[in-house]
Amino acid sequence: MTQHECDVLIVGAGPAGLYAAYYAGFRGWSVVVMDALPEPGGQITAMYPEKDIFDVAGFTAVKGRVLVENLVAAAAPFRPTYLLGEQAVALTTSQEAPAVVTGASGTTVRAKVVIITGGIGSFTPRPLPADDGWAGRGLVYFVPRLADHADRDVVIVGGGDSAFDWAHSLAPIARSVALVHRREQFRAHGSMVSAVRDLGVRLFTSSEVSAIRGRDTIDEVEVRHKATGESVVLPAQTVVAALGFVANIGPIAGWGLDLAKRHITVDSAMRTSLPRVFAAGDIATYAGKVPLISVGFGEAALAVNNAAPIVDPGMGIFPGHSSGGSPE
Numbered sequence: 001m002t003q004h005e006c007d008v009l010i011v012g013a014g015p016a017g018l019y020a021a022y023y024a025g026f027r028g029w030s031v032v033v034m035d036a037l038p039e040p041g042g043q044i045t046a047m048y049p050e051k052d053i054f055d056v057a058g059f060t061a062v063k064g065r066v067l068v069e070n071l072v073a074a075a076a077p078f079r080p081t082y083l084l085g086e087q088a089v090a091l092t093t094s095q096e097a098p099a100v101v102t103g104a105s106g107t108t109v110r111a112k113v114v115i116i117t118g119g120i121g122s123f124t125p126r127p128l129p130a131d132d133g134w135a136g137r138g139l140v141y142f143v144p145r146l147a148d149h150a151d152r153d154v155v156i157v158g159g160g161d162s163a164f165d166w167a168h169s170l171a172p173i174a175r176s177v178a179l180v181h182r183r184e185q186f187r188a189h190g191s192m193v194s195a196v197r198d199l200g201v202r203l204f205t206s207s208e209v210s211a212i213r214g215r216d217t218i219d220e221v222e223v224r225h226k227a228t229g230e231s232v233v234l235p236a237q238t239v240v241a242a243l244g245f246v247a248n249i250g251p252i253a254g255w256g257l258d259l260a261k262r263h264i265t266v267d268s269a270m271r272t273s274l275p276r277v278f279a280a281g282d283i284a285t286y287a288g289k290v291p292l293i294s295v296g297f298g299e300a301a302l303a304v305n306n307a308a309p310i311v312d313p314g315m316g317i318f319p320g321h322s323s324g325g326s327p328e
Contacts, residue, residue: 001106004081006030007311008304009101009111011088011252014042016281016296017117018071023304024115025078027319029311032109033080034101036087036250041068042119050146051165055292067293083107089251095275113307116264116272116279117300121249128157128241130209138218139239143170151175153235155221157209158242164188164196166240171199178202178234180209180223204232212239249283260285270303276310278303 007029010017017033018040024031039045041064044053049065056062086103091114093099099114125141135141143149143166150173156163159181165188171177179196184205186193197203204223210231211222221236249262258265258273263285270278280299282291289295308315 001108004032004083004107004109006032006081006109006111007113008032008307009034009099009109009114010080010117011035011101011114012042012117012119012281012283013037013040013082013084014117014119014281014296015044015067015071015293016119016300017042017115018068018075019297020115020117020280020300020304021080022071022075022078023301025075025080027304027308027311027315031075031078031080032083032111034083034086034088034103034109036085036104038085040072040082040084041065044068047142047144048162048165049144051143051162051169053293055294057294083109087250091255091274091277093274093276099276112276112311114277115270115300115303115307116252116277116283117281117296118249118252118283120247120282121252121262124248125241125245126243128209128239128243130212131241132212134212134214134218134239137216138214138237139212139241141241141243141245143240146170146173149174149238152237154178154238154240155180155209155223155234155236156240156242157181158240158244159183159186159188160242160244161188161192163240163242164192166242167196167201168192168199171196171201174238176202176235178204178223178236180204180207182206182208182226202234209239212236252283268302269306270299271306278307 008024008031010020010033013033013035021031044064052061088101090102098110098112101109153176154174156179206226210224213220221234224231264279266279266284280303281296305317
C-alpha cells in the first residue's frame with residue numbers, strides 16, 4: 001500500500017484524462033493519474049489502437065495508438081505519476097478538506113481536486129450467438145493489431161462504426177473481407193459505408209452467422225438470410241464480432257454522485273454534485289452533450305481551469321493563451 005499527495009487526481013487515463021494531465025501540468029500542478037487498465041489510452045488502447053480516428057482537430061485522420069502516444073508525450077514534461085492497473089474504489093471529499101481516493105490495492109491518493117475521466121467505465125463485448133467456444137480460436141471481439149489478420153479471410157459481424165472501420169482497415173491486407181449485418185440499414189457513417197463498398201468488401205444485410213465450422217481453428221462461416229432462409233458458406237480464418245459492448249462504471253456508481261444512466265451529471269464548469277470533484281469526457285453528461293474525443297478535450301480543459309481556484313485560491317480560471325508562453 002502506498003500513499004500519494006497531489007494537486008489533482010485524474011481518475012481515468014483515456015484521451016480526456018491524458019489531456020487533463022497535460023493541462024494541469026501546464027498550469028504548474030502536481031498530477032496523479034489512476035486507471036484500472038494496465039496501459040494508458042483507455043478504450044482506444046484496449047479496443048482499437050490501429051483504427052483511424054477522424055474527429056481530432058489538426059488531423060485528417062490519426063491512428064488511435066499514435067494519438068495516445070502523443071497525449072502521453074505532451075504530458076510527460078510535467079511528470080505526472082501514473083497508477084495503472086489500479087481501480088479507484090472509494091472516495092471521500094468535503095468543502096473543507098482535500099479529497100481522498102482509495103484504490104483496489106489499498107493505495108490512497110489525497111488531492112485538492114479530483115477529475116473523473118473514466119470514459120464508459122469497464123466494457124464487456126456482447127457475445128456472438130454462434131460463438132460455441134470459438135473465442136480465441138479465430139473468433140475475436142476487438143482488433144488491436146491489424147497485422148494479425150493479414151492474408152486471412154475475415155468475416156466481420158456488425159453494422160456500426162467499429163465494424164466498418166475494421167472492414168476498411170483490413171480490406172487492403174486481408175485475403176478477403178465480408179461483413180454480415182442482421183438489418184438492412186447500417187448504423188455506421190454513410191461515407192465509411194461507401195468507402196467499404198468501394199474496396200470490394202462483400203456486404204450481407206438482413207443476415208446472420210448461423211454456424212462457424214472448423215477443427216482446431218475456424219475454417220468457414222455459414223451466413224443465412226433472415227427472410228429467405230438462403231445460406232452461403234464463406235471461407236474464414238478470422239471472425240470479428242463487432243456487436244457492441246455492455247459498459248459499467250463500477251465503484252464510481254456508489255460514490256454519491258448525481259448520475260444519469262451511468263453518466264455523471266455536470267454543470268457548465270464540469271463540476272459534479274460533490275465538492276472538489278469534476279468530470280469530463282464520455283463519463284460526463286449535460287444537456288446537448290456530444291460524445292466525441294474532441295469534445296472531451298475541451299471538457300478536460302474546462303474542468304482543469306475551473307478547478308484552479310480550489311487548487312490555489314490565488315489563481316484565476318483563465319490560464320492565459322498558450323501562444324503567450326507559461327500560464328499565470
